[in-house]
Every structure is written in structure tokens, then in C-alpha cells.
Amino acid sequence: GAVVSQHPSRVICKSGTSVKIECRSLDFQATTMFWYRQFPKQSLMLMATSNEGSKATYEQGVEKDKFLINHASLTLSTLTVTSAHPEDSSFYICSAKPLNRSPSYEQYFGPGTRLTVT
Amino acid sequence: DAKTTQPNSMESNEEEPVHLPCNHSTISGTDYIHWYRQLPSQGPEYVIHGLTSNVNNRMASLAIAEDRKSSTLILHRATLRDAAVYYCILRVLSNAGNNRKLIWGLGTSLAVNP
16 A cells, blocks of 8 residues: 555656646545655755645745645645746656554655656 | 765675664754665655664664664665665654654665675
8 A cells, every 4th residue: 555656757848838747645645745856866855845725835945936736635736847947857756644544654755757858 | 954964875795784874963852763765766665764762674673873863774684676775864843843844865875786
């Protein structure tokens, strides 16, 4: 159990377009989902914390108007990169924290989405 | 800000124990120490976590120094499938105080020789 999926796994888009990435918890409900970004050979950087039914909390330096997060249900959160530019090319990873499940501390990570902006 | 420091890389032989060190001298009393590992182009996988006492699970052991300023992840018998980047992470209270978030270090790339 505790599987998190992301779609798409890879996407290439042109500069100026928008891209939506989905994160789904397949066999559990998640009130909280996290979005991370990882550049090559670097660590994961938390972008935002998403709680179901409320606005996401963004980390310092992350533009909320550029990275739109929607967490409309207990199993789905989406990240939309608006007006993407080449510097947004990165590996985007989501994680989900289970609701009413032990252990509650554990985050389950998705396989990641590789975004390339040309 | 809380942060962790790890060696960039380590090497081990198959079937031998591996000790992965981590320094976290700025840790606060409520921060948990977590370890995750990541294979190339995959999402991270939880390994183990602790607060003050040493911890054991089926994957590994976690030894935490008495002053909590360092910890060591112990893989008792390394296998080829253990080759990954191992991240030592602090789980801290978010700025809003209503959630906890993971603060990631740069990780140690572990190579396992057959």
C-alpha cells in the first residue's frame, strides 16, 4: 500500500506555455501533499505544502502565481507551471502524508515528473 | 535554519556493514531526524527516523548521538540494491507552526561493490 503516482512522468514544452502535473495517492487519503523541485545532482527543495480544501503554503522565494497548486480532493493535487521558461526545467516530485494512518509521520513520494522547457 | 551535512560519496562492499554519518549541529529539541534514499530518476523512499533514542527497523538502524548533533545510518549488510543517494533530513515545524516539513541535505551517494 501507500502508492503515489505522478502524471506525466516526462513532459517537454515550449517556453511560454503552461504545464500541469498531477499527483495522486492511489490507495490512501492524504490531507497534506508536498511539492518539491530537484535540480541535477542537487537535493530536494520544498516548494509548497498543499492542504486539501485550502490554499497552499509556499516556501520563501517560490512564486505562487507561477506555480499554481490545487488540492481539490483527498487523493489529488495538481501543480501548474505557468508561462514556463527554460530555467523551470527540473525534476518535480510530490509526496503525500496519509490521513488517519499509522505511521502518521511518513511521507510517501511519487516517482517524479521530468519537465524540460525548450 | 536547520541543516544537515553529509559526505558526498561513500563506497562499500557487498555483504559488509555501512555506516553513513550525518552532522546536524543546529538541530533544535523538537526536530526529528529522518533518513530517505533515492535511486536515479525515482522518488525518495523512507528508511528510518528517530528523535533521541537509537532505532532499528527491517531496513536499517539509526544511531543518534547523546547531544543529537550527529547521527549515523547503519546498513547491516549492504546489497547491490542499496546503492542510492541517502539523505539525512531534519523534520521541523513549519513557519506557520501547524505542520512539519522536511529539510533536505545534499545526501551521500553510496556505491556498493560486488
